[in-house]
Amino acid sequence: MRFYILLSLNALTVASLYFLVASGFSLIFGLLRTVNMAHGAFYLLGAYVGYDIASYTGSWLLGLAGAAVAVAAVGLVMHLTLLRTLSGDELRQALVTIGFAIVVGDLLLARYGGITYQFAPPEILYGTTPMPVIRGYPTIRLVVIASALLVGLGLWLLIHRTRLGMLIRAGVDDRDILSAMGFNVQRVLVLVFALGAGLAGLAGVIGGSALSVSPGEDARFLLSSLVVVIIGGMGSLAGAALGALLIGFAEQFGLAFIPNYATLLTFLLMVAVLAVRPQGLLGRG
Amino acid sequence: MTPMPQQLLRHPVLWLALAGLAFPLIAGEFWVGTVAARVLIIGTMALSLTFLTSSAGLVSFAQAGVAGVAGYTLALLSPNITGVGMAVPWPLAVGAALVMGTLAGLLVGWVSVRSSGIYLLMITLAMSVSLFYLVSQNTEIFNGFDGINGLKPPELFGMDLRAPIPFYGMALAAAVLSAAAVMHLDRTPFGLQLHALRNAPRRVAALGFSTTLLRIAAFGIAGLIASVGGVLNTWFSGQMSPGAVDVHAAVNLLVVAVLGGIRHPLGAFLGAAAFVLLENYAASVIDRERFNLVIGAVFIVIVLFAKDGLIGLIQQLRAQIKPAWTGVCAKSGRKAV
Numbered sequence: 001m002r003f004y005i006l007l008s009l010n011a012l013t014v015a016s017l018y019f020l021v022a023s024g025f026s027l028i029f030g031l032l033r034t035v036n037m038a039h040g041a042f043y044l045l046g047a048y049v050g051y052d053i054a055s056y057t058g059s060w061l062l063g064l065a066g067a068a069v070a071v072a073a074v075g076l077v078m079h080l081t082l083l084r085t086l087s088g089d090e091l092r093q094a095l096v097t098i099g100f101a102i103v104v105g106d107l108l109l110a111r112y113g114g115i116t117y118q119f120a121p122p123e124i125l126y127g128t129t130p131m132p133v134i135r136g137y138p139t140i141r142l143v144v145i146a147s148a149l150l151v152g153l154g155l156w157l158l159i160h161r162t163r164l165g166m167l168i169r170a171g172v173d174d175r176d177i178l179s180a181m182g183f184n185v186q187r188v189l190v191l192v193f194a195l196g197a198g199l200a201g202l203a204g205v206i207g208g209s210a211l212s213v214s215p216g217e218d219a220r221f222l223l224s225s226l227v228v229v230i231i232g233g234m235g236s237l238a239g240a241a242l243g244a245l246l247i248g249f250a251e252q253f254g255l256a257f258i259p260n261y262a263t264l265l266t267f268l269l270m271v272a273v274l275a276v277r278p279q280g281l282l283g284r285g
Numbered sequence: 286m287t288p289m290p291q292q293l294l295r296h297p298v299l300w301l302a303l304a305g306l307a308f309p310l311i312a313g314e315f316w317v318g319t320v321a322a323r324v325l326i327i328g329t330m331a332l333s334l335t336f337l338t339s340s341a342g343l344v345s346f347a348q349a350g351v352a353g354v355a356g357y358t359l360a361l362l363s364p365n366i367t368g369v370g371m372a373v374p375w376p377l378a379v380g381a382a383l384v385m386g387t388l389a390g391l392l393v394g395w396v397s398v399r400s401s402g403i404y405l406l407m408i409t410l411a412m413s414v415s416l417f418y419l420v421s422q423n424t425e426i427f428n429g430f431d432g433i434n435g436l437k438p439p440e441l442f443g444m445d446l447r448a449p450i451p452f453y454g455m456a457l458a459a460a461v462l463s464a465a466a467v468m469h470l471d472r473t474p475f476g477l478q479l480h481a482l483r484n485a486p487r488r489v490a491a492l493g494f495s496t497t498l499l500r501i502a503a504f505g506i507a508g509l510i511a512s513v514g515g516v517l518n519t520w521f522s523g524q525m526s527p528g529a530v531d532v533h534a535a536v537n538l539l540v541v542a543v544l545g546g547i548r549h550p551l552g553a554f555l556g557a558a559a560f561v562l563l564e565n566y567a568a569s570v571i572d573r574e575r576f577n578l579v580i581g582a583v584f585i586v587i588v589l590f591a592k593d594g595l596i597g598l599i600q601q602l603r604a605q606i607k608p609a610w611t612g613v614c615a616k617s618g619r620k621a622v
Contacts, residue, residue, distance in 0.1 A: 035403045085589065090403045091344060095543060095588045098536055102581030110575060219532040223414040226407045234404075260425045263418040270411060271396050278399040 005134050007256055008249075013141040015248025016148030017207045021221045022228035022240045023155060024199030030172050030235020031192045034083060035094040038101040039200055040222025041108075046071045046201025047208035047217070048108055051117050060122050060209070068202040074104075075197025079190060101218070109215050119209040144210045151199065155237055168192060172235060227266060231273045233283025242281055297551045298465045305457040309450060318449020324561045325456040326521055328554035329463050330514030331541040333390075333507040335553040336467045338542070340476060341503045342483030344406050347393045349538045350413035351508045352515030353530030355386030357420065357427060359436070359516050360525035366435030369428050375439040383512045390508015394501040413535045421527035432526025436519055446520075456517055460554065463510050467550045470506070479503055540584050546596030555595050559583075 025039045036042075046067040054063030078100055086093045125143055128136035159165040167188045170178045179185040200221075204213075207221070224247065229235075232243025250269050254262030273281060305325070309317045330352050337343040361370030362378035373381075397408045420427040427433070438446040438455075446452055470476045481489045482499050490496050519525050528534070537560070545556025563583065567576040591598050 033403075035407060082585065082589070091406070092588055092592075094403050094406055095539070096585055098539070099581050099585035099588060102536065102540075102577050102584065106575060106577035106581060110578075219414065223411060223532070226411045230404075230408060230411060260423045261419070262422060263415050267412070267415040267419075270408075270415075274396060274399065274408065278404075 002134050006137075007252055009134075009137055009141070011249040011252035012245075013144050013210065013248075014252055015244045016145045017203065017210065018221075018224045018228050018247055019148045019241055019244035020144075020151055020203035020206060021200055022225040022232075022244055023151065023237060024196035024203075025225040026229045026232070026235055026237070026240045027155070027199075028193055028196035029229065031168055031175075032083075032189055033090055034193075035090070035097070036196070037094055037097040037222065038078065038104065039196075039225055040218035040220070041101040041104040042071050042075060042197050042200035043204045043207070043221045044108055044213070044215070044218040045074060045104060046204025047213040048112055048117070048204075049201070050205035051119060051208065051213060054119065054205075060119070060125070060205075063119075064202060064205045067205045068198040071201025071204070072194040072198030075200075076190065076194045078197075079193040083193075101222075105215070105218055112215075114215055116212050116214040117208070118212050119205070121209045125209070138210075140210050144206055147206055151202075152237070152241060159237065164188070164191070227270055229280065230270055231280060233280025236280070236282045236284070239280055239282035296468075297549075298461060298468055301464055301551060301554060302457075302461045305461065309453065314449050317453045320561055320565065322449070322453045322456045322521060324554065324557045325453075325460040326514055326517045327538075327541055327560065328514075328557035329456075329460050329517065330511050331538050331545070331553035331557055332460075332463055332467060332550060333509075333511035333514065334538060334542045335545075335547055335550055336470075336510060337503060337507045338547045339549065340467075340471060340479040340483065341500065343401070343500070343503065344409075344539075344547075345393065345397075345504070345507070346406055346410035346535045346539060347390075347413045348507065348511045349534040350416045350530050351386055351389045351393065352511040352518065353416060353420075353525075353534070354389035355382040355512035355515035356519040356525045356529060357433070358382040358385040359519050360433040361426070363436050365433050367428050367431070367433045369426070369433055379516055382516050383509060386512025386515055387505050387508045390511065391501055391505040393508070394504025398497050398500055410532070410535060413530065414532055417527055417531045420530065427527075430527055432524055432528070434524040434526075436523050436525065438520040452521070456521075459513050459517060463513055464550050464554070467510070475502075537580075540580060544584060544587055544594055546594030548593055549596045552594055552596040559595060 021039070021043055024042075025036060028034055028036050028039075049070045050063040050067030052063075053066040054060050057063070078097070082096045082100060083093050086096060121140055121143075125140045127139055129139045129142055130136050157165075159168055167178065167183060167185075170183075171185060171188055175185055203221075207217075227247055228240055228243035230243075231246055232239030232241070246269060247266060250265045251262060254265035258265070277283070305321075308321055312321070330348060333351070334345060334348045337345055337348075359378050359382035362373050362381055363370075363375065364372040372378075393409060393412055396412065397405055400408050420432075421430050423429060438452060440446065441451075446455055471480075478489065478494060478499055481492075481494075482496060482503075486496050489499070518529065522529070541556040541560045542553055543556070544559055545554065546552030560580065563580055564576050567579045587594055593600070
């Protein structure tokens with residue numbers, strides 16, 4: 001019993017992390033129709049920048065905020081310089097973000113090397129939280145789950161309860177009409193891209209604290225984002241949550257019971273969804 | 286209808302073959318056995334992607350993974366120093382590798398059959414990386430992260446295919462045959478159906494063709510070509526490890542194809558040449574370790590400013606230098622038919 005609860009909590013932690021990364025990816029895709037292949041690089045960039053800020057100032061929270069802002073700025077620059085000129089050509093946009101990801105990944109490798117970094121989160125987040133039945137669970141993992149819930153709630157409120165959210169939803173449905181009605185669509189696109197990139201940076205610090213930071217994490221989280229939105233549905237917040245949960249549980253239970261073939265479980269899940277609903281479980285169209 | 290000599294002379298694959306045959310005469314052993322052989326191998330793998338894109342309009346990230354399936358099959362069925370799999374006579378091992386690679390290509394096509402454009406890109410990338418995690422986590426069959434080492438090309442009629450020149454010859458033959466096959470396929474009814482599928486899938490379906498089967502077949506052929514490259518690559522590097530199917534391998538193949546020009550079969554080889562040369566010369570321009578920075582930047586520039594890659598640039602240049610020349614050639618070509 002204890003084993004299953006622990007396993008489920010682990011799966012929930014991983015799912016939360018995947019949701020944090022994939023929500024930005026999905027948000028960007030939903031409105032801009034851009035597959036941001038540099039999303040994994042943004043995650044890694046956030047983790048490193050957050051680590052630098054946190055170790056320089058001694059404040060983990062500052063690192064968290066700084067990483068989100070820095071990565072949002074980088075995303076902004078990428079959108080304005082590289083993606084805008086290719087507006088409407090989705091495939092070339094995806095290719096350009098791949099090139100950007102290669103460059104960023106290599107610059108990070110040059111700056112930080114191949115070693116693994118370990119965050120030092122504040123004392124309160126260190127250690128374990130006592131819980132019934134399983135006795136205790138690492139606090140930092142509970143923080144991951146809580147932050148995923150917070151970010152999910154925040155995004156939901158933003159999209160469904162604010163003026164910007166209204167514009168985003170209208171833009172997802174029909175960008176041209178929104179523009180024709182006199183709204184500055186370009187500004188909304190830029191904001192959403194920065195927001196999505198910032199979320200990846202934020203996830204970098206949270207994920208880096210719960211796990212660790214090393215080269216190669218960018219590919220891992222790009223893949224997880226891809227699979228999450230393929231399964232959950234493109235551009236859907238609820239879809240990203242559902243996809244992340246399915247992948248998280250499939251991965252952790254797979255690793256526990258069939259360690260040699262764990263990836264096949266994720267793969268089969270993806271194949272099954274594609275066969276029945278190519279647009280993803282909660283995707284539209 | 287036999288092609289006129291004039292037409293034959295302008296056939297790109299002939300140029301590839303001639304350039305390939307002439308190269309060992311002017312270059313040293315290092316350039317032939319290490320650099321040029323690598324260009325041909327990467328080019329063959331990238332050709333499988335170029336074929337998919339130029340004929341059927343499909344962009345796949347899975348070709349490195351498909352080549353990897355062939356590579357792993359070959360490695361497991363060949364004598365190796367890791368002590369996994371079981372050794373069978375090499376023609377059998379190569380045959381099995383090609384079959385498994387083709388099946389992997391068919392599987393990719395079958396799974397992604399309802400997706401296109403960027404969705405296809407994402408799904409094939411996800412499949413490719415799934416393969417990477419499978420082989421790196423699986424210690425039972427694939428020996429996990431260390432992979433399978435100590436593989437050697439066989440001897441053929443007393444000729445050691447390990448030696449630089451014979452190995453180069455084998456790679457050249459594979460590349461030329463694959464390129465010729467792709468060019469030829471383009472003119473067959475099947476090739477026309479693929480073109481139609483690219484341009485108007487609905488009309489193809491309305492005409493009574495099975496778009497599903499067409500797509501899966503295209504992926505199968507691309508899988509076979511990728512497998513040829515995969516087999517050569519495994520012999521070339523003497524080992525098969527998850528590194529050959531990781532996300533960088535998948536991205537590199539796409540970079541090569543786009544760099545050279547993804548709409549033309551020869552673009553794959555041009556891109557491979559540019560890629561390998563950059564890799565060798567990045568060392569002298571900046572730090573050897575920073576090759577990825579250079580290739581990433583070059584890739585961005587190509588995507589932004591040269592839609593059809595290096596081949597497109599060359600064609601533009603030719604048209605600009607001698608606008609009349611291309612026109613005359615096209616006219617005389619028509620007369621010859």
